[in-house]
Amino acid sequence: MGVQRHKRRRCCHNLLRPKIANGVCGSAHGQGFASAPTTNLCADGSTPATSGEGPWTWECEGINGGLPASCSASNAINGVCGDFTTALCSVGTNTTLSLSGTNWVWSCQGIHGGNNASCSAAGLSRITLVTNGNSRGSITLYNNKLYLPRSANSVPHNPQLLDVVNLANNAVSQINLGTPIHRGGIMEHNGRLYIPWYNASTKVSYLDVVNTANNAVSTMQLSAPRVGTAMAEYNNKLYITYGTSNQYAATLGDNNSVLAVVDTTNNALSQINLGVADNRLSVIVHNNKLYMPRTTALDILDLSDGSVSTIALGTGNGGTNAVIHDNKLYMGITFNSILSVLRLPPPH
Secondary structure, three states: HHHHHHHHHHHHHHHOOOOOOOOOOOOOOOOEEEEOOOOOOEEOOOOOOOOOOOOEEEEOOOOOOOOEEEEEEEEEEEEEEOOOOOEEEEOOOOOOOOOEEEEEEEEEEEEEOOOOEEEEEEEOOOOOOOOOOOOOOOOEEEEEEEEEEEOOOOOOOOOOOEEEEEEOEEEEEEEEEOOOOEOOOOOOEEEEEEEEEEEEOOEEEEEEEEEEEOOOEEEEEOOOOOOOOOEEEOEEEEEEEEEEOOOHHHHHOOOOEHHHHHEOOOOEEEEEEEEEEEEOOOOOOOOOEEEOOOOEEEEEEOOOOOEEEEOOOOOOOOOOEEEEEEEEEEEEEOOOOOEEEEEOOOOO
């Protein structure tokens, strides 16, 4: 009996001991605020003093010897739009950029519950060239000016004038190239503009040379009966595709089997026979080689020794328009949904 009474007293004594509980942060913990929070600091409803000027910290005390909880809240920072030129947002993360009407629009998201900022910047604008212009098929940029060959009337594909747009003030002027004729390509080199063209009546090809310093126009005759619009410059020489098919096919670069080579230092003219007549609308310089993709193959001119080699690409894998990026040649064919990509070897 004595033992049983002792066990009962021990049991009841344990039940009377106070319960120990650690402190618990309130819902304000981990949130963002514009100023120090004053409510919902601790789960038990207590409001201890906060410290700091943002972020803020406080402690929620435990009960009956329980451990305190360390709590904090961050500054709520509003998103701020950037200047668009260097950054979309100066504060916060930008959302997807889209064009709405003529403006770019996006948002800069706030941080820690801060407000989002709605942003916009000028996007699409227009420059009125002339009211009676027609057929601008090419464009080039030099010394903050745009140059666009165009026809002077409603007849397409016969540029006679060269529109000049001064990008400093969008002022538009013209340079008269002379006879209205098919001019499709334009390239700048050392302050001169080179524009190949073809006279269907005399069946002679020419190259207009425009000195941008004084807008003087001179013309040199090319030795081929047709001239193309695909051009590239390397080591002060212009490489221009041309061939012997009908007028418009040739001026568009079709069926060209020869390269015209113009030394821009003295206007000396030579030519390189490419062999097969085919569509060549692109001439690209890369690693001392000239790449000329065509319908089913790729012609490569080694500029160090003048040798021409050909890589068969297979039907539908060639291209008439091309660009090189990251040591890869991207080739597309007009009216074709395929874009062929050829990885180029290193210099060897």
